Amino acid sequence: MRRAVAQNGEASGGDLFSRIGAFLHDQRLSPEPAHYSFAYTVLSDPAGPLAKAVAELTDDGVRLSRSDIESLGGAVREGAAEEAENTGRLVEETHAQVEDLANVMRAMHDETRDFGRDLAARAEEMRRAGPTPGMAELARITGAMLGRIAESERRLADATRETDELRAKLAEARVVARRDPLTGLPNRRAFEEAYAAKQGGRLCLALCDVDRFKRINDGFGHGVGDRVLTAIADTLRVSCDGHLVARHGGEEFVVLIEGLTVERAAELLEDARAGVATKRFRSRETDRMIGRVTVSVGLTAVGADERLEDVLARADRLLYTAKSTGRDRLCVD
Known part of the structure; x- marks a missing residue:
């Protein structure tokens, strides 16, 4: 720089x-x-x-x-992050509204169908009772009502089906809104929600950043850089199996480790760091060797009821220390 x-x-x-x-x-x-x-x-x-x-x-x-x-x-x-946050919130609100609408439509459909059945049964009883004064006019009115009810029932059935389809699409959108499209890992929003859902217990948080990633993008192109990120994401996911690994943004990943001491978590992250360092990457387009790719890691224990912003800030300072003291290493407090 x-x-x-x-x-x-x-x-x-x-x-x-x-x-x-x-x-x-x-x-x-x-x-x-x-x-x-x-x-x-x-x-x-x-x-x-x-x-x-x-x-x-x-x-x-x-x-x-x-x-x-x-x-x-x-x-x-926080423009971009705030925009993503607002988009996710809008998906949530719309999904909740569609859920309510679907329930209302289904209830209306059931009530209309039941009313139509009751009316048809009464009409059949009147028909069996034989002709009485005014019966013909009553039968005509009843028939017209049954026709309208049948049409309403058909429209409600169509509307209910369309609402269910929209609800399914919104459910899919909720998943997509929490998934990083490049690596397939949970994204920052999903990670923040998962952290907020944790109640007590032993937690550690790690920030992992690819060293000198700009050199890869500048020297080999963003396509190669994307493949490197995907490979590192896979390594972290396998090495930290059973724990939450998410893409935090750019070339940075975040890991939430549950149920381990900070010493054991450090061993886990050290294995992941070493696993990345042993990989050798090659450009598919030019067949050039990219060389050794490494990550630096900042790891910290999470205090009881500690805000995510404070934990991330501490992990980021540790990550900075790892970067400034040689990279390809883990710093833990």
């Missing part, structure tokens, strides 16, 4: 926009005006104090933390 900022002074002004986009992507910042302004200030003056401070903090690929950005005068907006 230090070298990338230094090179900005030599690039053409027309290239600034693409470099801002790359900066936002690397630092996992959404394209909010506040983020754009911060990136512009950093990249438009590569010799300035802000650019130098950013280069120092992000030396050799370390990502800026929220506190880093805020200490440098920037602001962090």
Whole structure:
């Protein structure tokens, strides 16, 4: 990152926009005006104090933390995450409304069918009783009512079927909204819900970040980068079988370990880290060896009733320590 900022002074002004986009992507910042302004200030003056401070903090690929950005005068907006949160909430609310509608439609359908049956039975009783004054007109009215009831019943049956189909699609959308499409792992929303659902018990949380992932994307393309992420996700899933592994965003994964001491959890994560390090990746397109890919891990025990934000912040600091002391290692408190 230090070298990338230094090179900005030599690039053409027309290239600034693409470099801002790359900066936002690397630092996992959404394209909010506040983020754009911060990136512009950093990249438009590569010799300035802000650019130098950013280069120092992000030396050799370390990502800026929220506190880093805020200490440098920037602001962090949760635009993309908030949008995903709102979308998921809308799916939940719509699903609940459709559930209520389906129950109402089914009840109406049952009541209409029962009323039609009762009316038909009364009409049959009157027919068997023989002709009486006004019976013909009553039979005509009853027949018309039965016809209308039959039509209403048909429409209600159609509406109930369509409501059930919509409910099934929304149920599928709820699953999709909690699944990372690239790796198949639960996403951040699913992880947050799972954490909130945990009541007591022994828990540990780990953040795992792919080391120098930007070099893979830049050197081999995002397609190769995606395959590397998928392979690492599979390794973490197998190594941490029985525990929740989720994609937290970008090249970062989060693991919620239940029922183990922090020492045992460290052994589990150390096995996962070593498993990733032993893999060798090759570009399918060029047959070039990608080289050794590693992950750094920050692991911490979860306190009783501790907020997720506080646990993540502590794990992120440990992850930063792992990155800044050589990478391909686990740091635990």
